Amino acid sequence: MNFTNFDFDQLFSMSDDTNPLMMLVWILPIILFVFYGQQIQLFVTSREIKKGIAKLDSFREESRTELINYLKNNLKVKDDHLKKIDKFLDYFTIMPVDMDPNGIVDKVQHTVRSREDYTRTHVKSMSLEMSDIELTKVQTLLEIASSLQMIYKIINHMFLTAKKQNNYPLILPLQMILPFIMEQAEAMKDAIPAFKSGQPVGDGIGPMVVGKMMLEHQKENIAFQTSLSQIDFEGRKLFLLKAEGPGSTVGRPADALETITMKNKIDAIIMVDAALKMEGEDSATTAQGFGAAIGGIGTERFQIEAIATSKKIPIFSIVIKQSVKEAITLMTKEIADTAEDVRAQVFEMIHENTSQGQSVLIIGVGNTAGVPQ
Amino acid sequence: MIFSKKKITTAYTVEKCTKCGTLTKRKFHDGDVLFTKSTKCNSCDGLTRIEKIFGETIEQ
Numbered sequence: 001m002n003f004t005n006f007d008f009d010q011l012f013s014m015s016d017d018t019n020p021l022m023m024l025v026w027i028l029p030i031i032l033f034v035f036y037g038q039q040i041q042l043f044v045t046s047r048e049i050k051k052g053i054a055k056l057d058s059f060r061e062e063s064r065t066e067l068i069n070y071l072k073n074n075l076k077v078k079d080d081h082l083k084k085i086d087k088f089l090d091y092f093t094i095m096p097v098d099m100d101p102n103g104i105v106d107k108v109q110h111t112v113r114s115r116e117d118y119t120r121t122h123v124k125s126m127s128l129e130m131s132d133i134e135l136t137k138v139q140t141l142l143e144i145a146s147s148l149q150m151i152y153k154i155i156n157h158m159f160l161t162a163k164k165q166n167n168y169p170l171i172l173p174l175q176m177i178l179p180f181i182m183e184q185a186e187a188m189k190d191a192i193p194a195f196k197s198g199q200p201v202g203d204g205i206g207p208m209v210v211g212k213m214m215l216e217h218q219k220e221n222i223a224f225q226t227s228l229s230q231i232d233f234e235g236r237k238l239f240l241l242k243a244e245g246p247g248s249t250v251g252r253p254a255d256a257l258e259t260i261t262m263k264n265k266i267d268a269i270i271m272v273d274a275a276l277k278m279e280g281e282d283s284a285t286t287a288q289g290f291g292a293a294i295g296g297i298g299t300e301r302f303q304i305e306a307i308a309t310s311k312k313i314p315i316f317s318i319v320i321k322q323s324v325k326e327a328i329t330l331m332t333k334e335i336a337d338t339a340e341d342v343r344a345q346v347f348e349m350i351h352e353n354t355s356q357g358q359s360v361l362i363i364g365v366g367n368t369a370g371v372p373q
Numbered sequence: 374m375i376f377s378k379k380k381i382t383t384a385y386t387v388e389k390c391t392k393c394g395t396l397t398k399r400k401f402h403d404g405d406v407l408f409t410k411s412t413k414c415n416s417c418d419g420l421t422r423i424e425k426i427f428g429e430t431i432e433q
């Protein structure tokens with residue numbers, strides 16, 4: 001056969017409608033995509049999502065194993081601890097009804113604190129020799145493991161439902177949120193080693209800044225897991241507040257603020273906290289602003305804002321930008337290096353916004369794991 | 374994945390002498406806690422205090 005004069009034009013001719021082979025070559029895929037496009041998409045997307053779910057499953061398993069090993073190796077736990085832990089991991093929290101939002105913050109706070117109190121007592125009952133610092137560590141590890149378990153369950157549920165019903169539109173939102181979920185989950189998994197060995201995490205930069213200022217000054221316990229020092233600085237009275245380290249806790253700054261303002265007149269509040277950076281922003285850059293810089297579910301912020309508003313105290317904030325992962329894993333060098341600079345910014349703010357004889361409250365907001373005072 | 378490199382994070386501890394201010398960086402040991410006074414300073418008779426604990430990540 002002579003290939004040199006093979007007539008391509010004739011074979012793939014668009015104009016020649018009469019060639020039945022060509023009709024098939026063009027029309028078959030079109031029909032296929034029109035009627036089965038969704039299924040094909042579902043198949044391709046499913047494979048990606050399945051990979052993600054397998055990863056989430058391994059994170060969940062890993063975090064549970066880490067927690068159990070930690071308990072076994074570091075604390076003499078009683079025999080029934082496995083059963084107890086699995087029970088803890090499946091705990092759920094039902095948030096209050098928000099149809100009538102009046103008073104909802106108190107309700108949310110009550111629910112969340114009851115849960116915390118419950119786990120605290122029951123984790124403590126697992127071992128006789130658990131110190132308060134160990135207790136906060138175990139509680140944090142438990143929180144991570146149960147969050148990973150919850151994430152896995154929800155994503156798996158969404159996927160299986162879409163699959164069962166062969167429903168492509170149902171899988172779309174899952175495909176869209178999965179990268180964000182994976183980022184969060186991976187960060188949580190990577191957070192375990194730092195919390196286990198009691199190292200500071202990125203979120204601890206606020207407490208680190210204030211904790212150093214509190215060194216060698218008298219401390220008092222002002223609210224649950226919250227520590228306060230009073231120092232003098234260039235004719236002003238400084239109230240230094242942070243969660244009580246080096247356990248892993250965020251303390252209760254709002255309760256502390258309430259107690260402080262009952263007895264003292266505060267003229268300004270300065271809050272130092274880690275903040276999520278935007279994509280494209282550099283890590284460990286700092287920014288100043290107004291308003292209460294504090295994360296979490298919002299109850300603490302609400303309370304702080306309410307007190308500040310009723311007493312007409314201005315709130316200034318300094319934030320240190322970082323990614324989700326940097327915030328909960330071992331503090332990076334860049335973030336640790338900002339501490340001196342942020343401290344200088346705090347003093348500058350005090351200078352600029354207050355005069356001699358006034359009182360300033362400085363709150364180091366964040367998880368205080370590995371950061372004493 | 375072809376392009377993702379393996380990342381290894383090592384924890385370091387930086388000690389600062391409270392007297393002469395010399396900074397020393399070493400690997401993190403278990404039990405290191407921020408701000409605690411630990412060892413004798415190498416260059417004077419002062420005590421060092423842990424100034425920072427952080428991780429550095431290298432890609433392999």
Ligand SMILES: [Zn+2]
Nearest residue numbers: 390393414417
């Ligand atoms: Zn020295």
